[in-house]
Amino acid sequence: MSATTMLDSAAEFDVRDYLRAEMMPHFLCPGCGHGIALRALLWAVHELAIDKDRLAVVSGIGCAGRLSAYIDASTFHVTHGRPIAYATGLALARPDLHVIVITGDGDCLAIGGNHLIHACRRNLKLTCLMLNNEVYGMTGGQVSPTTSETRVTSTTPLGNSEPHFNACALAAAAGAGFVGREVTHHVPKLKELIKAGLAHPGFAFVEVMTDCTEIFGRKNEMGSSAEMVLRQKSELRPSAYRDTVDMPFAAKDLPTGILARNDRPEYGEAYRRAAVAIKSAADNPAAGRKSRQ
Amino acid sequence: MNAIETAPAASMQLISGNHACALGAIAAGCRFFAGYPITPSSEIAERLSRGLPEVDGVFVQMEDEIASIAAVIGASMGGVKAMTATSGPGFSLKQENLGYAAGAEIPCVIVNVMRGGPSTGMPTRPAQGDIMQARWGSHGDYPIIALAPASVREIYTETIRAFDLSETLRTPVVLLYDQVIAQLTETVELGDAGARGRAAAAERKWASGPRESYRPYAVDEDGIPAMSRPGAGYRVHTTGLNHAEDGFPTQNPEAVARNLGRLLAKFERHRDLIDSWQALACEDAEVVIVSIGISARAAIRAVAMCRARGVRAGLFRPVTLWPFPQAALREATAGARAVLVPELNAGQLSLEVQRILGDRPVDAIHRYNGEPITPAEIAERASSLIDTTGAGSAKAPGVRRAR
Amino acid sequence: MKRDQRMEIRIGGTGGQGLILSGKMLAEALSSMGRRVAQSQTYEPTSRGGFCNSDLVVTEGEVDYPLTSALDCLVLLDRMAVAPSWALLKTGALVIADTRLCPETPAGDCSVHQLPLTRTAIELGSERVANIVALGALAVLTGICDRGALERAVRANTPKSFLDINLDALAEGYRLGEQTHRAAATAA
Numbered sequence: 001m002s003a004t005t006m007l008d009s010a011a012e013f014d015v016r017d018y019l020r021a022e023m024m025p026h027f028l029c030p031g032c033g034h035g036i037a038l039r040a041l042l043w044a045v046h047e048l049a050i051d052k053d054r055l056a057v058v059s060g061i062g063c064a065g066r067l068s069a070y071i072d073a074s075t076f077h078v079t080h081g082r083p084i085a086y087a088t089g090l091a092l093a094r095p096d097l098h099v100i101v102i103t104g105d106g107d108c109l110a111i112g113g114n115h116l117i118h119a120c121r122r123n124l125k126l127t128c129l130m131l132n133n134e135v136y137g138m139t140g141g142q143v144s145p146t147t148s149e150t151r152v153t154s155t156t157p158l159g160n161s162e163p164h165f166n167a168c169a170l171a172a173a174a175g176a177g178f179v180g181r182e183v184t185h186h187v188p189k190l191k192e193l194i195k196a197g198l199a200h201p202g203f204a205f206v207e208v209m210t211d212c213t214e215i216f217g218r219k220n221e222m223g224s225s226a227e228m229v230l231r232q233k234s235e236l237r238p239s240a241y242r243d244t245v246d247m248p249f250a251a252k253d254l255p256t257g258i259l260a261r262n263d264r265p266e267y268g269e270a271y272r273r274a275a276v277a278i279k280s281a282a283d284n285p286a287a288g289r290k291s292r293q
Numbered sequence: 294m295n296a297i298e299t300a301p302a303a304s305m306q307l308i309s310g311n312h313a314c315a316l317g318a319i320a321a322g323c324r325f326f327a328g329y330p331i332t333p334s335s336e337i338a339e340r341l342s343r344g345l346p347e348v349d350g351v352f353v354q355m356e357d358e359i360a361s362i363a364a365v366i367g368a369s370m371g372g373v374k375a376m377t378a379t380s381g382p383g384f385s386l387k388q389e390n391l392g393y394a395a396g397a398e399i400p401c402v403i404v405n406v407m408r409g410g411p412s413t414g415m416p417t418r419p420a421q422g423d424i425m426q427a428r429w430g431s432h433g434d435y436p437i438i439a440l441a442p443a444s445v446r447e448i449y450t451e452t453i454r455a456f457d458l459s460e461t462l463r464t465p466v467v468l469l470y471d472q473v474i475a476q477l478t479e480t481v482e483l484g485d486a487g488a489r490g491r492a493a494a495a496e497r498k499w500a501s502g503p504r505e506s507y508r509p510y511a512v513d514e515d516g517i518p519a520m521s522r523p524g525a526g527y528r529v530h531t532t533g534l535n536h537a538e539d540g541f542p543t544q545n546p547e548a549v550a551r552n553l554g555r556l557l558a559k560f561e562r563h564r565d566l567i568d569s570w571q572a573l574a575c576e577d578a579e580v581v582i583v584s585i586g587i588s589a590r591a592a593i594r595a596v597a598m599c600r601a602r603g604v605r606a607g608l609f610r611p612v613t614l615w616p617f618p619q620a621a622l623r624e625a626t627a628g629a630r631a632v633l634v635p636e637l638n639a640g641q642l643s644l645e646v647q648r649i650l651g652d653r654p655v656d657a658i659h660r661y662n663g664e665p666i667t668p669a670e671i672a673e674r675a676s677s678l679i680d681t682t683g684a685g686s687a688k689a690p691g692v693r694r695a696r
Numbered sequence: 697m698k699r700d701q702r703m704e705i706r707i708g709g710t711g712g713q714g715l716i717l718s719g720k721m722l723a724e725a726l727s728s729m730g731r732r733v734a735q736s737q738t739y740e741p742t743s744r745g746g747f748c749n750s751d752l753v754v755t756e757g758e759v760d761y762p763l764t765s766a767l768d769c770l771v772l773l774d775r776m777a778v779a780p781s782w783a784l785l786k787t788g789a790l791v792i793a794d795t796r797l798c799p800e801t802p803a804g805d806c807s808v809h810q811l812p813l814t815r816t817a818i819e820l821g822s823e824r825v826a827n828i829v830a831l832g833a834l835a836v837l838t839g840i841c842d843r844g845a846l847e848r849a850v851r852a853n854t855p856k857s858f859l860d861i862n863l864d865a866l867a868e869g870y871r872l873g874e875q876t877h878r879a880a881a882t883a884a
Contacts, residue, residue, distance in 0.1 A: 020530075022541075023541065052528060053524055053525075053526050053528065054524055056371075056523050058367070068530070069530050069532070069541060069542070072528055073528055074521075074523035074524070074527075074528055074529065075528075075529075075530045075531070076367075076370055076530075076531045076532075077530065077531065077532035077533065077534065077542075078363070078366075078367075078393065078533065079363070079389055079390055079393050079533055082359060082360070082363040082390065085355065085356075085359065085360035085361075085363035085364050085367070086363045086364065086366060086367035086370070087367060088327075088353070088355070088360070088363075088364050088367065089325065089327055089353075089363065089364030089365055089366065089367030089368035089369075089370075089371070089375070090367035090368060090370055090371045090523075091367075092325070092351045092353055092364070092368065093324070093325045093351060093367070093368035093369075093371040093372075093373040093375070094368075094371035094372070094373070094523065094524070096524060097371065097523055097524060114356050114357055114360070115356065115360055115363075117356075118355075118356035118360070271351065271353075274346070275346030275349070275351075278343060278346040278347060279346055279347050279349075282343075282347045305727060305730075307720075307723055307724055307727045307733065307735075332741060415741075416741045417738075417739050417740060417741045418738075444762075473736060473762075473763065476736065476737060477734060477735070477736045477762050478720060478723055478733070478734070478735040478736070479732075479733070479734050479735075479759065479762065480727050480731070480732045480733050480734075480759075587762075587763070590760065590761050590762055590763075591761050591763075593760040593761065594760045594761040597760070665763060667763075667765050668761050668765065669765065
């Protein structure tokens with residue numbers, strides 16, 4: 001273990017300790033909220049004293065997918081929509097690693113939606129950070145599954161007429177052990193939420209509402225990045241726990257904080273326990289037959 | 294080399310091709326399998342769901358075909374030997390991620406049990422229609438290895454070889470066999486093969502030395518980059534974007550050309566390890582049959598039938614299908630007046646054979662109705678090529694369409 | 697059997713009759729006797745119903761081509777199996793047809809025995825053991841397999857709750873086969 005990974009959680013957080021300096025400057029647009037989310041994530045990692053050498057970050061394709069390259073850890077930038085599936089293999093094969101997924105709303109809910117709901121159901125220990133900016137930014141601002149109604153995008157020139165997903169309601173309904181949402185406006189609260197997600201022993205889904213100023217904001221005349229961040233505040237519904245399952249397509253309102261939580265058995269542990277039973281059945285066939293009956 | 298091993302032995306087992314694949318995987322050190330149910334390959338997953346936990350491995354049934362190969366690549370990125378198994382429709386779905394494994398050089402084994410196609414096709418009937426998909430299925434330019442076993446025992450030994458090649462050369466390896474061989478139950482003896490398999494089990498070239506001087510895609514003479522295991526302190530980046538030696542994305546034309554050029558050429562200096570074929574009675578053959586899988590099994594009998602009636606037939610059977618053992622094919626057919634390719638598709642192996650043999654006539658039996666080609670049909674066609682091929686005047690290439 | 701001799705057997709009927717299982721039992725018994733066996737199946741993508749053939753190629757030496765193309769023996773547990781199999785029969789081949797489910801067979805140069813395989817199974821308490829009755833009759837009439845080896849294979853592949861009825865079915869199959877054998881000998 002090198003000196004840089006021996007960080008005391010009490011030590012002051014310096015984001016540079018967790019970034020790859022050689023990758024700077026980053027490629028995010030001015031005003032993009034993703035950098036705030038990345039900082040909050042690394043702050044949470046720092047406070048939990050997660051060893052960088054044991055940290056694996058898997059990301060998909062899109063603006064959010066690019067973030068893994070900036071993190072000083074074992075990082076995997078995989079195919080569009082599949083980071084949860086890659087991470088599932090990695091976490092099952094290497095339970096000693098701390099595996100985090102960074103994904104976007106298109107990556108996670110459109111092309112990768114099937115993997116999300118099954119990861120929620122399976123409840124393998126993973127932390128999935130979905131950065132929701134309501135748009136496909138990297139490809140030029142097309143409508144996404146979370147684009148609010150009436151918003152103009154490059155593929156909804158007259159305004160979006162599809163209802164948007166409530167990602168947290170979806171994750172909760174699919175059985176995720178931990179579901180939470182926060183906005184980039186509240187950085188310490190976001191850090192605390194991510195920390196709680198990272199500490200959760202099963203699948204944790206954390207949605208971060210983040211702004212795409214250059215592509216989405218500009219097209220919808222939402223003003224400067226500062227104005228956009230302030231708008232998050234007006235749309236907030238600061239709340240504690242509430243049942244989001246009943247409103248999967250609710251009009252834009254943002255309950256934040258921990259929205260759903262349960263303590264179902266973690267899949268990796270459950271699998272390893274079952275494997276011990278299979279193994280002892282193989283060693284002792286008579287007992288095995290009995291247990292299968 | 295690599296004849297179908299059939300010599301009787303003391304400890305015989307009666308197992309199916311798919312069962313042999315599962316046993317071979319475990320013998321080769323596979324400790325992770327992710328799959329999705331599909332006929333006619335599901336028996337591999339069923340076997341491994343019980344077999345892997347017995348050796349402290351992990352089996353997981355994923356939500357779809359794409360998730361299966363993604364999880365397999367994820368496990369391999371974690372340093373564990375991993376495999377998935379599927380059939381045509383699933384193989385199509387896996388192609389994008391197979392390209393990722395090829396491009397990022399992540400070892401993994403993909404079993405494709407070929408059934409009738411296109412689309413859902415004929416799930417329980419044999420075909421050999423994925424020969425070209427195995428080579429060219431993903432987008433862009435990338436190298437791939439595909440192995441084509443023809444017997445239950447060979448499925449076992451080739452599964453082990455698939456892992457060895459995959460780990461040694463840091464590449465996905467496709468194991469390609471048809472429904473007949475997959476669900477065929479044969480008397481086999483695996484004792485020796487098992488011992489050989491374990492002795493030969495290859496280990497990936499792992500990074501060593503200080504982190505500061507480690508470059509994930511830098512190579513020495515063998516052209517194979519050393520991989521770093523997460524947790525070993527290297528903390529590197531892996532991406533499907535074109536990357537430089539440091540592993541980070543680049544669009545620098547020289548850096549891209551250097552890394553991609555190295556990738557595309559990386560098998561060339563390892564052909565001795567990769568190439569494998571069976572040349573049966575080709576030395577004096579006037580007609581050489583080129584075939585794989587169940588069609589090759591029919592051809593073995595056809596060779597005997599031809600020779601019994603005075604036609605000197607031989608068989609060339611590529612065991613490594615991709616990269617095709619082309620020098621060996623040229624050598625095996627050098628003295629032949631005719632070449633015949635029986636295959637269960639509309640013309641895939643024959644296309645490659647024709648490419649390699651250039652202007653020389655290549656005849657074929659192409660069938661895609663779900664019925665295997667029989668030994669008698671091959672023998673009759675092979676004999677007719679010689680009967681009608683006067684000295685020095687070979688018959689023009691012709692293709693028999695399926696009935 | 698001579699080393700280069702090859703025997704081809706088909707058990708044909710419909711999916712769900714346990715044909716693949718009985719083929720595997722016979723293959724296991726023959727394999728335990730030191731024979732080389734290749735067992736294959738052709739079936740439709742349904743678990744129950746549709747045609748189903750379970751084929752065996754048996755040799756002393758190596759099996760080059762593992763599929764059947766000239767049948768020495770055909771068991772018909774359903775009329776559905778007649779059409780795809782009849783043309784494959786060798787001259788003088790042995791055919792065992794079930795009296796209930798395959799009462800008629802085409803003319804041909806083969807010796808056909810109509811046996812009450814499913815009726816016997818029903819009398820034993822389950823139509824599902826007709827495959828085992830057939831196995832016993834087949835073993836007697838072909839003389840290819842030791843009774844002890846076959847019984848061991850049946851035991852090894854039968855769940856406990858079915859063991860008694862399967863062993864009874866095998867014995868009944870042997871009885872049917874021996875009866876037929878004696879009748880044929882008397883007629884000759």
